[in-house]
Amino acid sequence: MAVIASNCPQHRVVVVDINEARIAAWQSDQLPIYEPGLEELVRRVRNKNLFFSTEISRNIAEADIIFVSVNTPTKTFGQGAGRAADLQYWETTARQILENSDSPKVVVEKSTLPVRTAEAMERILRSNGNGHHFEVVSNPEFLAEGTAIRDMQQPDRVLIGGRETPSGQRAVQAIVDIYSQWVPNERIITTNLWSAELSKLVANAFLAQRISSINAISALCEKTEADVTEVAHAIGMDSRIGAKFLRAGVGFGGSCFKKDILNLVYLCEHYGLQEVAAYWEQVVRMNEYQQARFVSNMISSMFNTVAGKRVAIFGAAFKANTSDTRESPALDVCRALLEEHADVVMTDPHALDMARADLGDLAQQVTFEPDPHQAAKGAHALAILTEWPDFAQLDYQALYKSMVKPAFIFDGRNILQHQKLHAIGFNVYAIGKPPLTNFAK
């Protein structure tokens, strides 16, 4: 919304939320999330044409266009638990829009939703016959965290799906008019509603599939002395495959990939497409395997026990340049190490607060240490779980000195200089590469 406000000074953009603390944070100098470039942008447009408010009813009444971005977590109860999206917040919002509207509105699906949700929303919005017309449009968001501002300023494409009726097309045009203020026309694509809804799930499924594919190959590399970085480079130069999203690692995290694939799986099962469902589900299984494999490798390399050993986890965020720890592999690895009775210390430049909150009761068993040098002190092993560039710049000679010997590094993101670390004295285990150990043969 900050990007829209900055590109469309003629529009007044109001962000509403039931969470008062969050809205207060958006109005303060301490924004509730870390995202490069966001603070500067918000400062520029805040109280000019970007506003934050908890007055939901009034702002619904005044709006012509409503972007609904409420969360759609995976259901944890009842039918479809663990797979289907929980749509209760969406439905509540639709009813709230209906109750507070005394003029026609365009309602934009921004949250990722199961295919054909728009239909259910239309039915709710048209249910009490208050005479006002609501048009539902799907405008899925493709930005990635950490590069959100750039992704929105210069998107590969903007996708807008709507009904093929004259009023549906007018609503689509209203959204096209917003984006065309800064996005070239050839990058704005319009489709029917169902294609737009499905494309979002499919885009995330394809991206995650690439990661699981290269991670599957990383396991094979470790057995065959091939190097996964070299393999990824070699295959990525084929323009049909492409070089991006081929970084092997400890697995994908984030709020989207797992949730959206499971959503896709549920949808396929619902339509009786068992083979299609099983195919996509395997992408998530491979991701779980990669994380489990990482922890097993740590334990077996460290003489089959980590109990009582201090292990420093470098990185809590699910990727670099964000404070977000949702579905972060770092937290899964942390939980697994705690189960093995390791003494876990975690360091991260921006995500420690969220990690503490996400770990819940387990947080009491973890030491949170913002300084990586302190975190490494007295540790048997370092595990790199987020690709923060800072971690590659540390003085590993000094870290090595302060650690218990033999000292181990498990580079779950392949960001360090492994040969150098090996020369310092570390036993180095990277993803999809032969281990570099200093043990006598």
Ligand code: UDX
């Ligand atoms: C993703 C999609 O990229 C975005 O288009 C969609 O709108 C939301 O979901 P996001 O989850 O923010 O964005 O981050 P992304 O950059 O896709 O990374 C997801 C996870 O995959 C991270 O844990 C990242 O570390 C991991 N990853 C990514 C890899 O392990 N290897 C890669 O090559 C790329």
